[in-house]
Amino acid sequence: MVGKICGTGSCVPEHILDNEALSGMVDTNDAWIRERTGVVRRHIIEKETTVSMAAEAGRRALEDGGVLPEEVDLLIVSTFTSEILLPCAACEVQKELGAVHAACFDLNAACTGFLFAYHTAQAYIAAGICKTVLLIGSESLSNMVNWQDRGTCILFGDGAGAAVLRAQPGTPQIAVMHSDGNAGDALTMYSRHRKDWVESEKDYIRMDGRAVFGFAVKKVPEVIREVLEKNKMTLEEIDYFILHQANRRIVESAARHLGIGIEKFPMNLQEYGNTSSASIPLLLDEWNRSGNVKPGQTILLAGFGAGLSWGAAVFTW
Ligand code: UT7
DSSP states (O other): OEEEEEEEEEEOOSOEEEHHHHHTTSSOOHHHHHHHHOOOEEEOOSSOOHHHHHHHHHHHHHHHHTOOGGGOOEEEEEOSOOSOOSSOHHHHHHHHHTOTTOEEEEEOOGGGHHHHHHHHHHHHHHTTSOSEEEEEEEEEGGGTSOTTOTTTTTTBOEEEEEEEEEEESSOOOOOEEEEOGGGGGGEEOOOSOSTTOOOOGGGSOEEOHHHHHHHHHHHHHHHHHHHHHHTTOOGGGOSEEEEOOSOHHHHHHHHHHHTOOGGGSOOOHHHHOBOGGGHHHHHHHHHHHTTOSOTTOEEEEEEEETTTEEEEEEEEO
């Protein structure tokens, strides 16, 4: 059996923080942010939460797919920014949606989380454990960044994206997932819940931007080639490459290295910034709702982030 995406949804906070407004908060400017990242504005939670955005994105995905909440038998929320740790965010979303028959858990693989959740769902479906899976990536990064640190706060935003998968006869494409804990220091955030807690910069997202950038521009083209090779496919067979929306220059670099026109690499990071594990499903939902993706087209997803971690998936729409 294979899980086929039959619906997508997303939800972003109402409040918008543009580069001009951000320039009044930290030593930066619109021109630098646009030039170095491509980000123009980001949506920031006020009354929303990681769970409320996740639930709304999930509700919209179910509606789009014509799936009832009671039909969902597995609900995975990919997040590292939930305001609530116990119960997991997925159980809170279950409650909101009335997905009473779902087994629920959270998954944290940072910005690669949605991809890892997608692979997990495919494995459960292939094993015959589940038939209908709701996958959600939801993040409130604005709670985690140091608003004095211009190396990180300019980049991130809040939001959620979701996809619902239905089992159907067939074989899933081969998954590609990688992690390298030895390189983990490049992107960290410590929990405040530790014995020796004294407020410090460790409590916020800390990133060696150049190191992560270098890792991403190397690994993204590599993992794209790897997933295609494993599935005996070629670059030319892919209609759209939906990459984690971290930085416009990373997406452009991947397109250049692969020799593929940038028009095959949709982007929405200018509007939302880097929303970590929400970025891929958020873009997938926009691309779906705008009618850009047609049945039969082939989509490749690729993500990377803290861990360090990276991965890719390919499927037919
Ligand atoms: O999703 C998780 C994965 N994360 C990522 O993918 C992030 C990957 N990294 C990046 O996107 C980029 O490294 C950043 C956008 C974070 C930074 O861009 P950069 O081109 O790597 O800048 P840099 O850190 O090399 O800094 C270049 C210069 C420095 O000044 P000097 O030393 O050349 O005089 C910085 O002090 O730009 C300065 N700078 C800034 N200036 C204005 C750094 N941040 C800012 C800023 N505004 N916000």
